[in-house]
Amino acid sequence: MAALTEIAQSSAPVPRHRGRRHRRFPVWRWLILSLAGLYFLTPLYAALKFAGVKAFGQVAHQSGFSSALGLSVRLAVITTVLTLVLMVPTTVYVHLRLPRLRRVLEVVTILPIVIPPIVLIIGVLQVAPASLKATPDLLALEYVILAMPFAYRSIDTGLRALDLRTLFEASSSLGANWLTTLWRVVVPNLRTALLSAIVLTVALVLGEYTMASLDLYQTFPVWIVLFSQDSGPVSTAASLLALFVTWVLLMAIVTVASQSSRRRGGAEVTLFTVGRQETGDSR
Amino acid sequence: MTPDTTTGDKTAGAVAGGATRGGVLKGGGIKGRGSGRPGGADRDSAGLSLTLRGLYRTFGTTRALDGLSLDIQPGEFVALLGPSGCGKTTALRIVAGFETADSGSVLVDGSDISAMPAAKRDMGMVFQSYSLFPNMPAIDNVAFGLRLRKLRGPDRHRRALELLDMVGLTDQARQYPHQLSGGQQQRVALARALAIEPQVLLLDEPLSALDAKVRLQLREQIKGLQQRLGITTLFVTHDQEEALSMADRVGVMRSGKFEQVDVPDQLYANPRTAFVAEFVGTMNRLPGTLTSARDVAVLDSVLTVRAGAADGLAGDVDVLVRPEGLRIKAQPGGNGIVTDRAFLGSVSRIGVRLCGAVAVKVDHPSAHAGDFTPGASVQVSLPAEDAVLVAARP
Numbered sequence: 001m002a003a004l005t006e007i008a009q010s011s012a013p014v015p016r017h018r019g020r021r022h023r024r025f026p027v028w029r030w031l032i033l034s035l036a037g038l039y040f041l042t043p044l045y046a047a048l049k050f051a052g053v054k055a056f057g058q059v060a061h062q063s064g065f066s067s068a069l070g071l072s073v074r075l076a077v078i079t080t081v082l083t084l085v086l087m088v089p090t091t092v093y094v095h096l097r098l099p100r101l102r103r104v105l106e107v108v109t110i111l112p113i114v115i116p117p118i119v120l121i122i123g124v125l126q127v128a129p130a131s132l133k134a135t136p137d138l139l140a141l142e143y144v145i146l147a148m149p150f151a152y153r154s155i156d157t158g159l160r161a162l163d164l165r166t167l168f169e170a171s172s173s174l175g176a177n178w179l180t181t182l183w184r185v186v187v188p189n190l191r192t193a194l195l196s197a198i199v200l201t202v203a204l205v206l207g208e209y210t211m212a213s214l215d216l217y218q219t220f221p222v223w224i225v226l227f228s229q230d231s232g233p234v235s236t237a238a239s240l241l242a243l244f245v246t247w248v249l250l251m252a253i254v255t256v257a258s259q260s261s262r263r264r265g266g267a268e269v270t271l272f273t274v275g276r277q278e279t280g281d282s283r
Numbered sequence: 284m285t286p287d288t289t290t291g292d293k294t295a296g297a298v299a300g301g302a303t304r305g306g307v308l309k310g311g312g313i314k315g316r317g318s319g320r321p322g323g324a325d326r327d328s329a330g331l332s333l334t335l336r337g338l339y340r341t342f343g344t345t346r347a348l349d350g351l352s353l354d355i356q357p358g359e360f361v362a363l364l365g366p367s368g369c370g371k372t373t374a375l376r377i378v379a380g381f382e383t384a385d386s387g388s389v390l391v392d393g394s395d396i397s398a399m400p401a402a403k404r405d406m407g408m409v410f411q412s413y414s415l416f417p418n419m420p421a422i423d424n425v426a427f428g429l430r431l432r433k434l435r436g437p438d439r440h441r442r443a444l445e446l447l448d449m450v451g452l453t454d455q456a457r458q459y460p461h462q463l464s465g466g467q468q469q470r471v472a473l474a475r476a477l478a479i480e481p482q483v484l485l486l487d488e489p490l491s492a493l494d495a496k497v498r499l500q501l502r503e504q505i506k507g508l509q510q511r512l513g514i515t516t517l518f519v520t521h522d523q524e525e526a527l528s529m530a531d532r533v534g535v536m537r538s539g540k541f542e543q544v545d546v547p548d549q550l551y552a553n554p555r556t557a558f559v560a561e562f563v564g565t566m567n568r569l570p571g572t573l574t575s576a577r578d579v580a581v582l583d584s585v586l587t588v589r590a591g592a593a594d595g596l597a598g599d600v601d602v603l604v605r606p607e608g609l610r611i612k613a614q615p616g617g618n619g620i621v622t623d624r625a626f627l628g629s630v631s632r633i634g635v636r637l638c639g640a641v642a643v644k645v646d647h648p649s650a651h652a653g654d655f656t657p658g659a660s661v662q663v664s665l666p667a668e669d670a671v672l673v674a675a676r677p
Binding site: 169175 | 415428
């Protein structure tokens, strides 16, 4: 999650055949890679060993599992939709009409990372109306704020790769209004950036614990923590399953997005990376 | 990138083929046309008049347009030519509706469209940068404007194909912009702009990103289509060759206003100002002195210039003359020394340093330019009829 969207500014093709000098992978790189691998995989291995194979079969049958997972998925859907509906038009408008506000927007969107979630949730609970506090959908509104830094950066990067002004003017000269251009021209060209935003938002919502716990709603991460008091191995198996399923979903999205992007001349989609759209040469 | 496999011949054939059909845009019957448009009534391919009336536009402290006025006749092809920052693109963008003038108005067929949003102006525009929608293949790009005009699917598809055929790109209909070369992309953009049967076609330096050969092909194609369709066209360029070769009239701009608007040959032969003279084509500037109302001493001789050429001038002047306006002959002890020679095809351009360290360029038939090698002594002379006088540079 720490890795944010970056832009591959250069559209220069990467040579397929690298020289022998480039193919060599120095020992120190192997060393660093091995250390990093150990650092990340050791806890997973320990968790796997602790849970045991049998625990994986029991996860889905535990009480509260389905409702917790269902709530998390529902929140992920609501958060993603709200985030995109809010952030796409806003970011496009700022790029197009208020480019000077981009710096301000960047600072504003980084605030949810700087401000601890506990501060945010206390503030929200102070001002939220009672009717909203009574529904778990309040969490979705809070997650929109949490997702803002990631969604904004994905969309912003996608927009930087487009000649937005020219696309809008070309569309406008053909008779399209702002919304038509946004829907038919801009959004389809932001497909990769939007997928990055969706991936990041979904991953964030499925893994968020602090806010849900303080709001007293049993989302999937909260259920895992609570259930660990009943059965440590099953709870750990649920964590590993969640991690694995999320990873598989992300890879599936990235693979499909890459294929779709390549068909339209866009860059390959790696997690949180958007490439500049290719354009024709001067011939 | 796909190479531009469409040759100039194929392009020319496509244009000729379209011409034999009598123009695909006529009788297309786009729904809703004619109502709510400036001028009201439907039109055929004769085009509509375009008038710019006293346009002013200021960006911060920079005045981009300074009372610009221009009348363009129906079906006329007018180029706005000038250096960077002269205001030509601002003028075009105001016509398109992308910019708003501080004051002044834009009229199409006599109706003021200054307050009309760009989306309602029916102005086809081709941009300098590649402006095709990257998510759509060529045919969908062309059909985009037709779709917005609620043209039915089969009709839309047929007309988009006709327009692609017109620009010689039928085979590329299903290709995405990134699969097309720059020249092909601009031709699709041209087809897309023409698809909506625009009232006025606006071209914002559409050739500047292309290489020389493709630029020449596309230049001919645009001009051919414009003539065939008779569409009123406003073309912005900083390339004088493009402007002079394509446009019926050229408006040379400087500091937000016209220096001269004229047909190309008049602009070249009779520039009204020193700026136009030096901006359009290559111009030599020779120091001279007016000795009487029509006599000017220049190049060791006294010329009698044509009546009116020296009006408002006195004393030191500069004499402007084209390279082809100067005469040169090999002569030991002449008034100049050849410094260089460039072969330009039928003529060679010979650089000569005259007495007084004045450098000039002289065009001479290549077949007879063999004597003018660097270091050769030559005599350069100036026929009176080719001289244009302006005030001497301070």
